[in-house]
Amino acid sequence: MLSKSCVYALRAIVYIGHNCSDTKKIGIKEIGEELELPFHFLSKILQRLVKHHIIQSTKGPHGGFYISEEAKQVNILRIIDIIDGLSFFEKCGLGLKECSETHPCPLHNDFKVFRDGLYHLFLKKTIADLVIKIEDGNAFISNLPQNK
Amino acid sequence: MLSKSCVYALRAIVYIGHNCSDTKKIGIKEIGEELELPFHFLSKILQRLVKHHIIQSTKGPHGGFYISEEAKQVNILRIIDIIDGLSFFEKCGLGLKECSETHPCPLHNDFKVFRDGLYHLFLKKTIADLVIKIEDGNAFISNLPQNK
DNA sequence: TAATAAAAAGACCTAAATATCTTTTATTAT
């Protein structure tokens, strides 16, 4: 449902949110190593997030990525929109163009419940919410990414 | 979430279920035209469904695909398993390998609700359920597939 | 039994997602 790019983006943001401070910025190298994500691919993703002002960066020695407290209030759906777009949440489960409330496909009503539920979940969850979770001890790093 | 192959499979099965009878089998050509699906691609998909005994086929003049009343009782999840596999329903939302009940990722509990809900929806819905829906007038054909 | 119709099978092609490599630009410290 979420692309790898999108999942990598979320994990990287949370890592930055958890580890950066006024004095400490986080390099791609560190993120890539800790989260076991491919360096260059990750760097493209972070670039996009910088362009959309989700995170900030500075070049040069002691440069790296960081995120403001304000930006941590951004919701997950916003990140999904930037990386993948929101078509998943708008699309018919059977791929029918004209499936709608008034002209539903056979799965429409049942499918809608979950699709809309996910939408609202991602809408209400912020980056800060995820950062707090890992600070409370939830799994995050020292987890290899799933293969397949 | 579901691949195009999988969605094409579901639509084709429902079309066959709705249109075939003891005397009438349905050709790929007809299915492809009615549902606006690519002929050869569809044929690969139908082959797989035949191999897994979801539908049957005969070659030669007046040959085509058909489905037994018994096979219509197969649930949607089975089709998803054959075409895409069930990894979506087993995977962590953030792609973490070791995310689990006892060692959850920050999204685990919230995400699980919807992932499991979808699982049970697809588990309880049968092909026959979808066929009945379209016989009751739900959207199905004369709908171009969504592009994107 | 030959012609025809249909699916099956195999080879191949294309586009998008994912991943890597190289060069450039900006920043900092010496």
Place this chain on the structure above:
DNA sequence: ATAATAAAAGATATTTAGGTCTTTTTATTA
């Protein structure tokens, strides 16, 4: 100023999903 460091940018490679084309096999019917 210069060297070193780190992100930005651009080009290229790989993999996978999606799609097409051609040949073969099987069944029917004239």
